[in-house]
Amino acid sequence: MHHREEEKADVDAFIRFLEDLLSAYRNGKIAMILDNSRIHHAAGLQPFLKKHPRLHLVFLPPYSPNLNPIEGLWLWLKSDVVNNVFFEKFCKIKLHVGQFMKRINKHPMELLIAY
Numbered sequence: 447m448h449h450r451e452e453e454k455a456d457v458d459a460f461i462r463f464l465e466d467l468l469s470a471y472r473n474g475k476i477a478m479i480l481d482n483s484r485i486h487h488a489a490g491l492q493p494f495l496k497k498h499p500r501l502h503l504v505f506l507p508p509y510s511p512n513l514n515p516i517e518g519l520w521l522w523l524k525s526d527v528v529n530n531v532f533f534e535k536f537c538k539i540k541l542h543v544g545q546f547m548k549r550i551n552k553h554p555m556e557l558l559i560a561y
Contacts, residue, residue, distance in 0.1 A: 447519070447547060447550050447551055447554075448463070448466060448467060448470065449547050450462060450463045450466055451540060451543075451544075455483075455485060456485055457485050457488040457490040457491055458490075459485075460485045460486065460488075460491065461491065461494050464494065464498070464501060467501075468498060468500070468501070474500065475500050475501075475502055476500055476501050476502065477502045477504055478501065478502070478503055478504065479504050479506060479514070479515075480503055480504065480505055480506065481505070481506055481511070481514055482505055482506070482508050486503065486505070487505075519550075523543065523546055526546060527539075527542045527543055527546050528542075
């Protein structure tokens, strides 16, 4: 599971995420299943995609969160980390989210069993 924390969800942040993926997976094609967020369709993304033909973006039908497996992970993260917890500082939330993601990556079968 790859994630990247950003202050703002915009095209530049998405491109940095894609660069992370290209770096992590240096060979072969990468197919990404995406929702229809504006940043996934932004004109500013097109030059980057042309420079990196290994990336193949596949879009889910509009308004179909039930088809998007990442939604289940976000629900799990919220229930495991954020629900009914008061964090005095944002950095504490980031710390706990980071620990959750490390746990997921350390035990990938736990993620598969959850689905």
